[in-house]
Amino acid sequence: MTEAATATRHTPGTPCWVSLMVHSLGTTEDFYADLFGWEYVPGPEQLGPYVRAVLNGQEVAGIGEMPPDRHLPVAWTTYLATDDADVSAEAIRSCGGTVAVGPLDGGDAGRVAICSDPLGAIFGLWQARGHMGTQQPGPPGTPVWNELITQDTSTVGKFYQHVFGHEVQTHASGPDDFDYLTLQLGGRPVAAIHGVGRSLPHDRGPHWMAYFEVEDTDAAAARVEELGGRVVEPPREGIKGRVATVADPEGAVFTVVRSRRGD
Missing domain, CATH: 3.10.180.10 (2,3-Dihydroxybiphenyl 1,2-Dioxygenase, domain 1)
Known part of the structure; x- marks a missing residue:
């Protein structure tokens, strides 16, 4: 990814990142590396086994591994940008949505939360800090x-x-x-x-x-x-x-x- 000083902060409400939690991190890394040409760098330690996918020097997505005792559905999660995750979380609750996890601190990633809308669709909130998320979409694999x-x-x-x-x-x-x-x-x-x-x-x-x-x-x-x-x-x-x-x-x-x- 570009240096934090030159990375673009996403307008609140814009999809800014996608991430995936899986049972076998290594096998999943291999799949997407072959399909999209991704390489990987370690992600925040607070998130456990987690990598950020890199394409042409820019970070484009995240993949983490669930604890062995967790058996949650494996699905890509879309994150929406916010300038204040706590304020957005309160707005989500007041408008009939649910905040399932957080907001919590994610190191250089910033402040994040996992939420769902009134009909149950899961999405994330991301208040960016040093890591700004996916930058301008462009080449295949983004x-x-x-x-x-x-x-x-x-x-x-x-x-x-x-x-x-x-x-x-x-x-x-x-x-x-x-x-x-x-x-x-x-x-x-x-x-x-x-x-x-x-x-x-x-x-x-x-x-x-x-x-x-x-x-x-x-x-x-x-x-x-x-x-x-x-x-x-x-x-x-x-x-x-x-x-x-x-x-x-x-x-x-x-x-x-x-x-x-x-x-």
Whole structure:
């Protein structure tokens, strides 16, 4: 990552980091190193066995290992930036959400919390300190988009709007029953909420989906299977470009995307 003095602080409400807690850290490191070209540096000692993924000198994501006695679902977590994690945590509670962990001190990372919105989708809060999180998305292997998959957009749209100050814009194109909101800050889209009604996966519930840039969506999906993962939804054309939803060998689901130029 760039030096702290030159790293850009994320506007509050912007997705600023993604992290993953797994049962086998070494095996997961190997999977993503092959798929995305990641290298790794040690993370904060306070987080236990934890590494930060590095691409072209910039830190792009975190991977940690659960204690042996923990059997939590393995899933990517999207973190939203805040200037004050404690104030944001109180706003989350007052708007019907839940704060499950923290806020707590994460060393040079700053102050963090794990929360959920009123319909149960888990996300993180991050008040950055020396480590600013993922910088400007760019090359393949970097997280480039985050999208909330939930039952409907109305309730949670208001939640994120009130807690983080997002401007909500309804997606204009597509069929009339396409339930999709873009969350904007300063007129710039930073994330989205996709209401899928009864099509929500029963084994996952509402969840934030992390998108990672790739050079070739079809080739990346095929490589996931070769590395012991699986394809959840095959390559297709989506709003952000050509996408495929995949899962790593421990079952963490994410999306690979070949973004359209100009998005």
